[in-house]
Amino acid sequence: MKEQILVIVKPDGMIKGHAGHVLTRFEETDLRLIGARVVKVTEELAQAHYHHLCDKPFFGELIHFLMGDLHNHQDLVLAMAFTGDDAVKKGREIAGATNPELADPHSIRGSMGRVTTKGVFENVIHVSSDPVEGEREIKLWFTPEEIAMDLFSTTTSGHRKVWA
Numbered sequence: 483m484k485e486q487i488l489v490i491v492k493p494d495g496m497i498k499g500h501a502g503h504v505l506t507r508f509e510e511t512d513l514r515l516i517g518a519r520v521v522k523v524t525e526e527l528a529q530a531h532y533h534h535l536c537d538k539p540f541f542g543e544l545i546h547f548l549m550g551d552l553h554n555h556q557d558l559v560l561a562m563a564f565t566g567d568d569a570v571k572k573g574r575e576i577a578g579a580t581n582p583e584l585a586d587p588h589s590i591r592g593s594m595g596r597v598t599t600k601g602v603f604e605n606v607i608h609v610s611s612d613p614v615e616g617e618r619e620i621k622l623w624f625t626p627e628e629i630a631m632d633l634f635s636t637t638t639s640g641h642r643k644v645w646a
């Protein structure tokens with residue numbers, strides 16, 4: 483079944499110059515790139531993205547992490563949207579387990595991530611965890627015009643197309 487996922491090269495991946503490698507790994511699959519943008523991560527966007535983790539003890543740190551506060555204020559990330567059969571499973575396989583120390587060494591997180599001495603997971607990329615989250619996250623990070631195909635229903639607000 484066709485699914486859509488959001489992939490983000492997080493600040494640790496950006497500052498280490500892994501964006502190209504991440505894109506290459508995804509291009510090697512049959513998933514189709516349908517949107518890509520460099521995004522300056524605000525606190526509001528980071529909190530909306532990770533809203534389901536707001537009760538976790540590491541939530542505050544996670545928000546700072548995505549905003550680049552732990553990486554020399556690298557607040558620009560690469561956000562990409564992909565579509566294709568079993569996109570979630572394929573994307574999560576490429577990413578590897580959440581904890582980079584437990585991730586398959588051939589995965590992106592296993593080969594390029596680390597856990598810092600303070601216990602922060604530097605796991606290089608985000609990949610949507612299921613198709614519902616994929617849709618929610620793509621709508622959060624992209625406008626309809628920034629997605630190069632008609633995926634989700636839209637409506638108009640003034641002269642602009644917005645997600646319905």
Ligand code: IDP
Pocket residue numbers: 535540544579580601602603605608609610611
């Ligand atoms: P995922 O990124 O593999 O989908 P989630 O459970 O959705 O994992 O968590 C989102 C992000 O929160 C992770 O990618 C990681 O950056 C951070 N995180 C998750 N669990 C922990 C933890 O136990 N300690 C520190 N950071 C964590």
Ligand code: MG
Pocket residue numbers: 609610611
């Ligand atoms: Mg997740």
